[in-house]
Amino acid sequence: MPKPPGERPTPHRGRRLLTTVCVALALLAPATFTTVQYWNSTASEATFTVAEQRGVAYLRPLTALIAVLADNQSAAVAGHTVKTDEVRRAMSMxxxxxxxxxxxxxxHDTWVNLQSDLSILLGSPPxxxxxxxxxxxxxxxxxxxxARVGDTSNLILDPxxxxYxxxxxxxxxxxxxxxxxxRxxxxxxxxxxxxNADLSRVLVARDHVSGDSTALQSGLSKSFGxxxxxxxxxxxxxxVDAFRAAVGALAPSTALISQPLPTDQNAVSSGRTVLLQASMQLDIAVLEQLNGLLQVRLDAQQGGVRQVVRWWVVGLLAALCAALSALLGLGRGIRQAVNRTGIRRHRRASAAPEVLRGTRPGTGEDGAGRPRRKEGLGASR
Structure with a gap:
C-alpha cells in the first residue's frame, strides 16, 4: 500500500533526533571543556591575586612597625626615652x-615569636x-x-x-x-x-641606603614606564621627589670612598629623621598603588569568568531547545504512525467478513470473477 504523500517513516524521525542530539553534543562538549579549562585557569589566577592582596594588607601595619622600631632604636642608643606606647600600638595593628x-x-608562628621578643624588650628597654x-x-x-609575607602571598612572584x-x-x-x-x-x-663602632661600619650602612635607594628609584621609573x-x-x-631629596642629603649615590660624613651628629640624626618620614610616606603610597593594580586585575579576572559562563549557558540553552524540538517532532511522528496503524487495522477489520465469504471486498463477485449466487428463498426461484 503506497504511503500518503507528505508522510515519512518514523525511523527517519528517530535518526533526525539522534543527529540533532549528536550535533548539539558535538558543539556543547568542546565549549564545556573550554569553559571548564578557562574557569580553572582564571580561578587560579584570581586566587593568586587575592593572596597578593592579603600580603599587601599585612605589609601595611608591619612596615609601620619596622619604622617605629627603627626610630625607637635610635632613641634608645642616644639615651632618649623610648616611646613604648607607640610601639605597642604598632604591634596591635x-x-x-x-x-x-x-x-x-x-x-602566624613567626609573628608570635616576634611579638614575644618585643614584649620582653619593652619590659626592660636597654x-x-x-x-x-x-x-x-x-x-x-x-x-x-x-620577606616571608612576600613569599607566601605570591607578591614576590607577581608577573x-x-x-613587581x-x-x-x-x-x-x-x-x-x-x-x-x-643604623x-x-x-x-x-x-x-x-x-664600639668604626667608620667602616658607618660607611657600609650608608652604602646600603644609597644602593637600595638607587634601585628603588630605577624600579619605580620602570613601573611608570x-x-x-x-x-x-x-x-x-x-x-618620590621628597624621598629623592631626603636620601640625597644623607646618602648620595656616589662612589663609597668619596662620600664624606657630616662632622655634626645632629645633622646626621636630622637627615635620618627626614629620610625615615619620607620613606614611610612613600611606602604608604606605593602599597596603595599596588593594591589598586591588584584590584583592577581581580575585577578583570572575575568579569572574564562571568562572561564565559554566560555564553556557555546560552549555548546550553540553545542545544537543549534544539534537542527538545527534535524530540517533539519525533513524538508527532510516533503519534501519526500510531494513527495510520489504527486506520489500517480498522480497514482490514472491516474487509474481513467479505473475505471470509469468498467475495472480493466491495464487489459482490467470487474469487473467479463470477457473480455470486444469492442464497435463501429468492435463489430457488
Whole structure:
C-alpha cells in the first residue's frame, strides 16, 4: 500500500533526533571543556591575586612597625626615652592583620615569636650599645617576617612589571632603607662617642641606603614606564621627589670612598629623621598603588569568568531547545504512525467478513470473477 504523500517513516524521525542530539553534543562538549579549562585557569589566577592582596594588607601595619622600631632604636642608643606606647600600638595593628590573614599566609608562628621578643624588650628597654644589639635583633626578625609575607602571598612572584617594581619598593627596598639609615646614624653616634663602632661600619650602612635607594628609584621609573593604569599620578610622584631629596642629603649615590660624613651628629640624626618620614610616606603610597593594580586585575579576572559562563549557558540553552524540538517532532511522528496503524487495522477489520465469504471486498463477485449466487428463498426461484 503506497504511503500518503507528505508522510515519512518514523525511523527517519528517530535518526533526525539522534543527529540533532549528536550535533548539539558535538558543539556543547568542546565549549564545556573550554569553559571548564578557562574557569580553572582564571580561578587560579584570581586566587593568586587575592593572596597578593592579603600580603599587601599585612605589609601595611608591619612596615609601620619596622619604622617605629627603627626610630625607637635610635632613641634608645642616644639615651632618649623610648616611646613604648607607640610601639605597642604598632604591634596591635600587626596583631589584627595577623588574626585576619596570618594563618592563610603561614606567618602566624613567626609573628608570635616576634611579638614575644618585643614584649620582653619593652619590659626592660636597654640603652647604648646594648640597645643597638637588642633592637637590631627584633628589627631583623621583622624584616624576615616581611620577606616571608612576600613569599607566601605570591607578591614576590607577581608577573606584571608595574606591580613587581611596586612590590620591590614596598617590600624589599623601603623597609631596609628605614633600618639601615637608622643604623648608620646610631653607629656614627657611637663612633663619635668612643663606642664600639668604626667608620667602616658607618660607611657600609650608608652604602646600603644609597644602593637600595638607587634601585628603588630605577624600579619605580620602570613601573611608570610599563604601567597602563591611570591611577599612577602626582601623589606618588610627589612622594618620590621628597624621598629623592631626603636620601640625597644623607646618602648620595656616589662612589663609597668619596662620600664624606657630616662632622655634626645632629645633622646626621636630622637627615635620618627626614629620610625615615619620607620613606614611610612613600611606602604608604606605593602599597596603595599596588593594591589598586591588584584590584583592577581581580575585577578583570572575575568579569572574564562571568562572561564565559554566560555564553556557555546560552549555548546550553540553545542545544537543549534544539534537542527538545527534535524530540517533539519525533513524538508527532510516533503519534501519526500510531494513527495510520489504527486506520489500517480498522480497514482490514472491516474487509474481513467479505473475505471470509469468498467475495472480493466491495464487489459482490467470487474469487473467479463470477457473480455470486444469492442464497435463501429468492435463489430457488
Amino acid at each position: 600587626v596583631a589584627r592583620a595577623d588574626e585576619t590573614d596570618g594563618r592563610s599566609l603561614r606567618v 640603652s647604648g650599645l646594648a640597645a643597638f644589639s637588642a633592637y637590631s635583633a627584633v628589627v631583623d626578625q621583622a624584616l624576615f617576617l616581611a 606584571a612589571l608595574d606591580a 617594581y611596586l612590590m620591590d619598593a614596598a617590600l624589599l627596598r623601603l623597609p631596609k632603607i628605614m633600618v639601615e639609615s637608622g 648608620m646614624s646610631d653607629l656614627n653616634l657611637m663612633r663619635l662617642g668612643g663606642g 610599563f604601567t597602563a593604569s591611570p591611577t599612577f599620578g602626582p601623589d606618588l610622584l610627589s612622594k
